[in-house]
Amino acid sequence: MIDILYNAEHQEALGMLIAIYFYLTGISAGSFILSTLAYVFGQAKYKPIGKIAVILATIVLIIAPMALLIHVGRPFRAWRLFYNINFTSPISWGSFLLTLYPINCILYGYYIFKNNARMTKLFGTIGIPLAISVHGYCGFILGFAKARHLWNTALMPILFLVSAIVSGIALVIFVVYIKDKFFSQERKVNEELIFDLAKLMGGFLLLDLFLVLSDVLILLTGNEEAIKAGWLLLTGKYAIPFLGIENGLGKILPAILIFSKKLRTTNRLVWASFLVMLGIFFMRFIVVFAGEFYPLI
Amino acid sequence: MVIDLRRCIGCHTCEVACKMENRVPLGVWPAWVKQIEKGSYPNVRKSFLPILCDHCDHPICVTVCPTNASFKRKDGIVMIDPHICIGCRYCMAACPYAVRYVHPIQKIVQKCSFCSHRVDAGLKPACVEACATGARVFGNLLDPREEVTILKNTHPVQTIKPESGTQPNIYYIGLDKDAVSSTGKGER
Numbered sequence: 001m002i003d004i005l006y007n008a009e010h011q012e013a014l015g016m017l018i019a020i021y022f023y024l025t026g027i028s029a030g031s032f033i034l035s036t037l038a039y040v041f042g043q044a045k046y047k048p049i050g051k052i053a054v055i056l057a058t059i060v061l062i063i064a065p066m067a068l069l070i071h072v073g074r075p076f077r078a079w080r081l082f083y084n085i086n087f088t089s090p091i092s093w094g095s096f097l098l099t100l101y102p103i104n105c106i107l108y109g110y111y112i113f114k115n116n117a118r119m120t121k122l123f124g125t126i127g128i129p130l131a132i133s134v135h136g137y138c139g140f141i142l143g144f145a146k147a148r149h150l151w152n153t154a155l156m157p158i159l160f161l162v163s164a165i166v167s168g169i170a171l172v173i174f175v176v177y178i179k180d181k182f183f184s185q186e187r188k189v190n191e192e193l194i195f196d197l198a199k200l201m202g203g204f205l206l207l208d209l210f211l212v213l214s215d216v217l218i219l220l221t222g223n224e225e226a227i228k229a230g231w232l233l234l235t236g237k238y239a240i241p242f243l244g245i246e247n248g249l250g251k252i253l254p255a256i257l258i259f260s261k262k263l264r265t266t267n268r269l270v271w272a273s274f275l276v277m278l279g280i281f282f283m284r285f286i287v288v289f290a291g292e293f294y295p296l297i
Numbered sequence: 298m299v300i301d302l303r304r305c306i307g308c309h310t311c312e313v314a315c316k317m318e319n320r321v322p323l324g325v326w327p328a329w330v331k332q333i334e335k336g337s338y339p340n341v342r343k344s345f346l347p348i349l350c351d352h353c354d355h356p357i358c359v360t361v362c363p364t365n366a367s368f369k370r371k372d373g374i375v376m377i378d379p380h381i382c383i384g385c386r387y388c389m390a391a392c393p394y395a396v397r398y399v400h401p402i403q404k405i406v407q408k409c410s411f412c413s414h415r416v417d418a419g420l421k422p423a424c425v426e427a428c429a430t431g432a433r434v435f436g437n438l439l440d441p442r443e444e445v446t447i448l449k450n451t452h453p454v455q456t457i458k459p460e461s462g463t464q465p466n467i468y469y470i471g472l473d474k475d476a477v478s479s480t481g482k483g484e485r
Contacts, residue, residue, distance in 0.1 A: 002475050005332040005343070010325060010398040013389035073384020073404030077364075080383055084364040091363035091387055144361050146461060147393040223460070224478070295479045296395040297331065297348060297457070 012292050013145075017071040019284040022138050023167070024064035026160065026280065029135035030168015032057040032105065032127055034197075039112065040124035048193060051112055052179065053172050058105040061134075065098050090140040097134045104130055135164045142287065149226035150233075150291040155215050162208045167280035169201040170273035177270045191266050198269045201276065202258035209251050228294060238290045241282050250279010298411075298425070299448045300347055302471040304432035307332055307345040314427035315349075318412060325398040327409040328424055333476050346476035347433070349424070350375060350396045350409035351457065351465030358388035358397070366405075372437075373466065374411045382406055393461040411435075438466065 035053035038046040069075040081095035108123035139157030146152045173194055180189045219230035233242045254272035257263050307330055315321065315328045328349035335342050352375045358367045359375065366382035369375050382405040389397045389406060397408045412422035420426070425435040436445035448454075454468040457477055 001335070001337050003334040005334050007331045008326040008329040008348075010389070010395065011386075013386040068385075071385070073386075073399060073406075074382070077381075077383040080364040080366075080381055084366070084381055086361075086363055086365045088360045089363040089387070090361070091385060095363065141387070144357075145387070145390040146357050147391055147395070151390075292390075296393060297346075297477065297479060 007295070007297070009295055014288050014292065015071070016285075016288075017067045019281075019288040021064050021067040021071070022160070022284040022288070023281050024060050024067070025135050025138055026164035026284070027167050027171050027277075028057045028061040028064065028105075029131040029161075030165045031060075031172050032131040032168070033165060034168055034172055035112075036124045036128055039117075039120045040128070045193065045196060048190060049172055049176050049197070051109075052175055053168075054105065054109040054112060056171060056175060057131075057168075058102060058109055061098075061102045061105060090137050090144055094134070094137045094141070097130065097137060101127070101130045101134045132161060136161055142291070145291075147296055148229070148291040149219065149222060150229040150287065153215060153218070155211060159208075159211045159215065162204055162211060163280050163283055166201060166204045166208055167277055169197055169204070170276035170280070173197050173201070173273040174270060174277065177266075189266055194266055194269055195264075198258045198272065201273065202255055205251050205255045205258075205276070209247065209255070212247065212251075225294070229290070232290055232293055233286070237293065238286050242286050242290070246279050246282040246286060249275050250282060251276070254279075298349075298422075298436075298466065299434045299445050299452075299454065299468045299470065301432045301434070301448070302345065302347075302469055302473070304430040305330075305345045305347060306430055307343065308429055310427045310429050311347060311424035311433065314423040315409070318415070318423035319410075321407075322401045324401060325407075327396070327398070327407070331476060333473075335475055344473045344476045346457075346469075346473065347424075348394070348396060348457075349467065350411075351394055351463070351467045352411060353466065354464035355462065357391045357393070357461075357463055361387050361391045363387065370413070372416075374413050374416070375408075376410050376413060377406060377408065379403065379405055379407070393458050393463065394465070 031053040035050045035057065037043045038050040069078065072078070081092065086092045104123055104127045108120065108127055111119040111123060136157045139160035142151035143153065143156040177189055177194065181187060216230055216233060219226045232238055254276050257268050257272040309330050312326060312329045319327060321327060328347065331346040331348055333344050335344055352373055356369060356375050359369055363385060364381050364383055366378045367375065367388055368378065384399065384405045386399065386406060397406050400407045415422055421435050425433045434445045434448055436443035438446055438449065440446060449468050452470045454470055455472040456465040456468060
């Protein structure tokens with residue numbers, strides 16, 4: 001039997017603001033990539049959502065770094081990120097990505113509204129790698145934190161990217177539905193478009209479920225700390241948020257609603273996309289908080 | 298630094314000396330002594346683990362610091378430049394030893410600096426100077442004639458979490474595995 005009589009515990013490193021930041025950049029990257037389907041890859045059926053998706057991507061990405069500035073202790077020293085650059089640090093990469101990506105979003109959106117197809121395609125093509133790296137680097141931030149076994153895995157960047165695409169599509173479905181239903185001239189929803197988007201989302205949901213499954217299974221066969229982190233998600237304090245909300249409500253239930261022909265209606269698909277957004281938010285929350293749950297020493 | 302745990306009596310003098318020397322605010326500790334209790338009555342024993350920054354050879358905090366505020370000096374001491382640190386706490390997330398803290402007044406990250414101002418003046422760090430039983434031995438590990446090198450080379454030594462690949466430079470004689478692990482807190 002071992003009792004800890006005295007130990008110093010310091011403030012946690014990452015908190016709620018970082019979880020919110022990951023969530024917002026994810027949504028932004030996801031909806032940007034969705035909008036390029038119409039304007040770069042020429043899929044005409046996605047044209048109606050292109051404008052909405054790029055506006056969402058820009059607005060969300062202008063809010064997201066605010067969470068970071070509130071999180072850091074000395075926000076007025078943020079210019080140091082561009083002056084004292086460390087090429088091995090993901091945050092250093094991110095400070096440049098977070099500057100270039102919103103500028104590119106604004107230019108891309110500007111040319112969409114100007115109906116300038118050539119420039120739209122150019123900035124859309126530049127934007128795809130930027131959008132992928134602006135969220136992929138978030139995964140590297142957690143992956144480089146070698147102290148925590150929940151974070152220090154090669155799956156983290158790809159897990160982040162897939163959940164980003166899922167949450168981006170979910171937000172676009174939700175906003176397109178609300179816009180068509182309450183603010184358009186005809187007040188009629190384009191059901192076919194929502195079905196198409198939902199099918200796309202369903203495919204990425206299944207990929208996301210597979211990645212989460214392989215992440216947890218490999219944690220459970222890792223070393224002592226990794227096993228502890230794995231069981232914390234399955235039976236510990238984070239079991240209900242992880243199994244119930246993130247994966248049950250946020251992935252499996254929407255996937256059933258999308259792929260079952262009997263259950264599929266437009267209203268249910270919109271509810272499914274709402275649940276997906278909720279589930280992905282809990283995913284960011286669980287990754288950040290469960291990672292830091294156990295003391296290190 | 299070598300810490301001889303056979304001599305450590307868990308008096309926390311190093312902790313207090315450190316706070317006085319470095320003017321550390323309330324609620325945070327650059328160096329502290331973890332105490333655990335093993336077994337159950339009547340076969341019970343306390344075990345101590347003095348913890349401070351390991352000044353690793355491959356410090357992950359220096360790798361991930363976005364502004365180069367964390368850096369490694371030529372003599373091996375890992376330090377934080379208080380004028381450059383923006384307080385993003387990424388180093389705290391990455392450090393496997395949890396020795397970094399947020400300075401409650403300056404809002405930047407701080408940690409043990411091996412009392413670099415004392416080392417530069419030819420003195421020993423405050424915790425070494427204050428240790429009542431001489432458990433802490435400080436010196437240049439590259440010099441074969443130093444007491445610290447002789448102790449490290451002739452005794453069974455262990456570091457905390459050698460598996461994390463950071464190559465820490467605090468060597469413990471008689472390190473207790475139960476004192477290092479975080480079990481006892483939380484379920485499983």
